Amino acid sequence: MNLPLAADVIVAYDRIKSHIHQTPVFTSKSINQIVGCELFFKCENLQKVGAFKYRGACNAVLSLSDAQKAQGVATHSSGNHAAALALAARENGATAYIVMPENAPEIKKKAVAGYGAKITFCQPTLEARESTLVKVISDTGATMVHPYNQWEVICGQGTAAMELLGQQGDLNTIITPVGGGGLLSGTATFVKEQFPEIKVVAGEPKMADDAYRSFKAGEFFPVDNPNTIADGLRTSLGTLTFEIIKNKVDDIYVVEEESIRIAMRMVWERMKIIIEPSSAVPLAAILENRAVFANQKVGLIISGGNVDLGNLPF
Amino acid sequence: MNLPLAADVIVAYDRIKSHIHQTPVFTSKSINQIVGCELFFKCENLQKVGAFKYRGACNAVLSLSDAQKAQGVATHSSGNHAAALALAARENGATAYIVMPENAPEIKKKAVAGYGAKITFCQPTLEARESTLVKVISDTGATMVHPYNQWEVICGQGTAAMELLGQQGDLNTIITPVGGGGLLSGTATFVKEQFPEIKVVAGEPKMADDAYRSFKAGEFFPVDNPNTIADGLRTSLGTLTFEIIKNKVDDIYVVEEESIRIAMRMVWERMKIIIEPSSAVPLAAILENRAVFANQKVGLIISGGNVDLGNLPF
Incomplete structure (x- = not known):
């Protein structure tokens, strides 16, 4: 299968950069203290339509x-x-x-x-x-235009990590959520070629763990109607995103629903920004695996901020 | 009464600038369309402790x-x-x-x-x-250290408007909430001396309208235990803040509780940032007085983001 290259992400960025928001990177001393590593939140919840999409x-x-x-x-x-x-x-x-x-x-x-x-x-x-x-x-x-299993879409999503690395280059790991895999595969496409020393990992709800199981087995296992509160991650990987993830991603961590709730509330309370449950999954993965990330500098892509305020999970 | 000068705000900024966050200024096309003017939100909800205080x-x-x-x-x-x-x-x-x-x-x-x-x-x-x-x-x-009726406190609060004008100089009006009056009087102290062509106005809940009534009458009327959802604005002006406001502020607008709820939800949903009810009062004032602000460039100080997530007003 023909996979996109970092150069394709760079071309995509050149194409879209005057059309998108260059979203800010936020930090939180108090969350750093809790997790024991240094986090850089790339705020795609502040992107147009409130999402990296x-x-x-x-x-x-x-x-x-x-x-x-x-x-x-x-x-x-x-x-x-x-x-x-x-x-x-x-x-x-x-x-x-x-x-x-x-x-x-x-x-x-x-x-x-x-x-x-x-x-x-x-x-x-x-x-x-x-x-x-x-x-x-x-x-x-x-x-x-497929939501994730399409070359141009994957390359577009990869520009979030590219932009993040221009804002904060000195990172040990970049972590994203994974649902259909567009954001994760775009991130890995750019980062593993341009900055091979930076780990690219993902967090996934245990209730929708198709990416985790497929990645570990090297073979594609879709999920059927998972019921996680991370509504953006209820989809399965596509053929193209799976191929990229299998080849380029370093690891995937599954997380409990309760950890997603805790992480989401932590960001709302301490950073004063609105993130959707899917965006809390990477922080949940760090909370559940503190030893893995200890003392690292970690870039974390906040995927979106579209939440039904009348129906919060806490 | 001896009142602080813009120079005192400048000295305060020099003193505190390495200790505070230089908070960002956000804009929202969709809110601009709704209100019919151009708003620049100075995000003190992203200040340390989540407030301009x-x-x-x-x-x-x-x-x-x-x-x-x-x-x-x-x-x-x-x-x-x-x-x-x-x-x-x-x-x-x-x-x-x-x-x-x-x-x-x-x-x-x-x-x-x-x-x-x-x-x-x-x-x-x-x-x-x-x-x-x-x-x-x-x-x-x-x-x-008084919460508002004290020289150093007022001058410190005035640095938010000073910083805003460094980030976005071209403004017709600056609007803040008013409770005890520290933020409003500090803002007026700096702005009306350094940029006399910029109007300084405030929004106040109708349920806690002591500043409005005192400003209009030229004489101090405190309120007693007002019950507005804007919990940060339940206090009355102090002697010093009233004196500054009476002399330097251009106007005060009172707003309905329902407008505060609508404005707060509008910012949460469209800007993906968490603001407390008090911070929504200036936007509520603009929503209730669109003709006054029509086609202007308006700087709006978001005072804080400390909200009980278990008890939202919508």
């Missing part, structure tokens, strides 16, 4: 030819990728066609509609989502 | 002589000022004596104790707090 979506849209752009982009998603693709399309003069299950939360339907996307609702099954998407694409000629 | 406390502690410092500092407070004074004292080798009502929330007692302060508990009445503080001071020789 904007990087990959933006790179995908900006990679289209004029002819493709005229026919638009399409995906099925009810999460951050849908909002990211909708805004990336609108800001670049393309139409986004989003397939969403009819039972998606009202707030997410509104957000995607607010970014000007054309939404097609379908039954809330994976089969209905996929068949509806195929129909939308054949009706419109739009280009499919 | 650290600036004034730090200036007060750093202004002590060695002999005074050896005897410590004292105050009565159960809020951000207590935490700020406790940390400012510890970081500068002094002891902080804090008088707190015995019914203060456990989390606040823990925070202040965690910063190494010596706490004396008292009955939850203003009379008991004041008499206990007098006893602590006569026992220890500590220097009283």
